[in-house]
Amino acid sequence: MAKETFQPPATAVFLKPKPRQDRRPTRQPSPGFVSWFLIVVSSLLLLAANRLAAQSPDAEEELARAMTEEIACYPIELLDFHKQKPLISVKELCLAAIYQERGARPLWVGINGPDQRADIILNRLQNSNQDGLDPTDYEIERLESLWSSRKPADLARLDAQITYSLVKYIHDMSYGEMKFRHSDPALYGEVGNDQFDPLQALEIARAIPDIDVYLDTLAPQHSYYQRLKKALQYYREFEQRSDWPAIPAGPLIRPGKNDERLAAIQYRLSLTEDFETSSAEPENYHERLVTAVQSFQKKNGLQPDGIVGAQTLAMLNRTPAELVGTIRANMARWRWQSHQLGNTYIMVNIASFSLKAVRDNQVVHEMPVIVGKFQHQTPILSDHIKYLDFNPYWNVTPSIARDEDLPALKLNPNHLIDRHVRLFSNWREDAVELDSTTIDWKSISRSQMSNFKLRQDPGPWNALGRVKFVFPNHHSVYLHDTPTQNLFETASRSFSHGCIRVSKPLVLALFCLGEQNNSWTVEIIDKMVSTGERKVVSLRSSIPIHINYQTAWVDNNEIIHFNSDIYDRDARLIKAFETK
Numbered sequence: 001m002a003k004e005t006f007q008p009p010a011t012a013v014f015l016k017p018k019p020r021q022d023r024r025p026t027r028q029p030s031p032g033f034v035s036w037f038l039i040v041v042s043s044l045l046l047l048a049a050n051r052l053a054a055q056s057p058d059a060e061e062e063l064a065r066a067m068t069e070e071i072a073c074y075p076i077e078l079l080d081f082h083k084q085k086p087l088i089s090v091k092e093l094c095l096a097a098i099y100q101e102r103g104a105r106p107l108w109v110g111i112n113g114p115d116q117r118a119d120i121i122l123n124r125l126q127n128s129n130q131d132g133l134d135p136t137d138y139e140i141e142r143l144e145s146l147w148s149s150r151k152p153a154d155l156a157r158l159d160a161q162i163t164y165s166l167v168k169y170i171h172d173m174s175y176g177e178m179k180f181r182h183s184d185p186a187l188y189g190e191v192g193n194d195q196f197d198p199l200q201a202l203e204i205a206r207a208i209p210d211i212d213v214y215l216d217t218l219a220p221q222h223s224y225y226q227r228l229k230k231a232l233q234y235y236r237e238f239e240q241r242s243d244w245p246a247i248p249a250g251p252l253i254r255p256g257k258n259d260e261r262l263a264a265i266q267y268r269l270s271l272t273e274d275f276e277t278s279s280a281e282p283e284n285y286h287e288r289l290v291t292a293v294q295s296f297q298k299k300n301g302l303q304p305d306g307i308v309g310a311q312t313l314a315m316l317n318r319t320p321a322e323l324v325g326t327i328r329a330n331m332a333r334w335r336w337q338s339h340q341l342g343n344t345y346i347m348v349n350i351a352s353f354s355l356k357a358v359r360d361n362q363v364v365h366e367m368p369v370i371v372g373k374f375q376h377q378t379p380i381l382s383d384h385i386k387y388l389d390f391n392p393y394w395n396v397t398p399s400i401a402r403d404e405d406l407p408a409l410k411l412n413p414n415h416l417i418d419r420h421v422r423l424f425s426n427w428r429e430d431a432v433e434l435d436s437t438t439i440d441w442k443s444i445s446r447s448q449m450s451n452f453k454l455r456q457d458p459g460p461w462n463a464l465g466r467v468k469f470v471f472p473n474h475h476s477v478y479l480h481d482t483p484t485q486n487l488f489e490t491a492s493r494s495f496s497h498g499c500i501r502v503s504k505p506l507v508l509a510l511f512c513l514g515e516q517n518n519s520w521t522v523e524i525i526d527k528m529v530s531t532g533e534r535k536v537v538s539l540r541s542s543i544p545i546h547i548n549y550q551t552a553w554v555d556n557n558e559i560i561h562f563n564s565d566i567y568d569r570d571a572r573l574i575k576a577f578e579t580k
Helices: 031-054 057-071 078-082 091-102 116-126 140-147 152-175 178-183 198-207 211-216 223-239 262-271 287-299 310-316 320-336 398-411 485-489 505-514 522-530 570-576
Strands: 345-349 354-359 362-372 381-390 421-424 453-456 467-470 494-496 500-502 535-548 552-554 560-562
Touching: 057 091, 057 152, 091 152, 091 198, 116 140, 116 152, 116 211, 140 152, 152 198, 152 211, 152 320, 178 570, 198 211, 223 320, 223 552, 262 287, 262 310, 287 310, 287 560, 320 552, 320 570, 354 505, 362 485, 362 505, 381 505, 381 522, 467 505, 494 500, 505 522, 505 535
Parallel strands: 345 535, 362 494
Antiparallel strands: 345 354, 354 362, 362 500, 381 467, 381 535, 421 453, 552 560
16 A cells, blocks of 8 residues: 655745834825724624623523433433443433433533534544444434534534434444444454443543544554554545456466456556556466466465466455455454553464464564364454463363264274373262273263263374463363364364464464563473473463454555455444444
8 A cells, every 4th residue: 555645734934024114194084984984893793792692691591401401301210221231322321321410511512502622523423434433323414414503402402412422432442333242242242341331431531631632542553453444545545446347257267378357357456556567468377467466365365376266356356345344344343352452462363364473562473373163163352371281181172072072982982092082970170080992882972971071181192282372261262282283284274163273382382481581492392392291381471362353454564465254254244334
């Protein structure tokens, strides 16, 4: 994306008038001028009198009366109806809570109309689309229709609308839009803040001298969000153009081959600065174009083989409107996640199958990961890594025991022995170890299987590999090593039951331990792992970990990437934007 260069305004030059040199006699005004002057003065006095009348106690009382009548529309009894949270979800409840607490007096308007802070708020709401929000969510048309009126009743309605639109905007920017949760509670249950206090948010907004600066701080300040905001503007400019080509389907286009669609592909890549067009051989798949296609494939989460097939064409044919929708969806995800990432943290992007280890806001390690299958999706969360478990045991989850191990045992009684898995009578501390080969597994039901505890011993066969990274959470997911390193060679890596398999676990272990003590080295970690004995190392300072789902992101070179939507979430989120 092209960078904009700030151009400072030209410096204004103020010239001091020269003193008069002559001393000519003063001219006397003509009778006509005197009449004209008296008319002007009378008019000004009349305007001043009208202004004073408008500012009279009667006018103030009329506005106060109108405000009282407006607040009566939101009776305090509504608050006893609920105790539903958050109040921001229901306009009537929200306004009842605010104005009943503060008294029936306007917060943003006077008898002469909205104040300066109200102007700033309106401007912010009108331009909320710059953050991927929908201005209609803040009832912009209603605000604009009431803005110029000086009728007390309209001013009261305007004040209430400004208040609700503002606190709703504060909530949405800080915690994500509640309409996503309403559209799909199961998928977007973490969106929004049930404890959001609109009255407290309003008090903060009113107490800060520069409300414009305060509103700037609501969005995530990290580069991941701010770069997407620039990308949103970039692709919105393409929405206004009519020269975005649609490339027809057809057979695979391999390097060195000719195809009449290549001219359109070249032009499409040139629009987003992925390729510089040339008139030479527009229908030949030459080396320079192959390199451009490979770069495009890599930026769109595809295997960069240079072959133009159905997946590559599908990505090339995504319209600007679709790309804008994807960017908005990803900005929305950032808003409902933690805004404070920390200076040192681990970031996992589920959609791009990647992990970044960041120290002092600089990426020091980047590695591929394996995430959950579609039916075992890795959750989005922010937490802290508390300890590392070297040569860990793997306690097989009851669901895996029921769904995978029980059917295998019915076919092969030695199934657990072959996998170095020990069987215990239950999950309690006093559980007794059992001989799995002596049990009639064909008579064991799925519910009975859940009562057994299956534990895999440490070793090269262990599903968790040499180390796991633990951040206790209600999803029971964690990062860990894996013996199936060959799976990292594939482009799409959703193979797990929800946990995240790391391709360079010992590198990541050194990153975590090095943050605690500089004495840790690769040699020390290798020696500890080679013993084969389990060892748990607690971190004195826990390390933030952020697991997100970003199908669009911008790298340090301001190049935007679009990943595959492996869990088919974007379409549902984009549709939820239309919810009112």
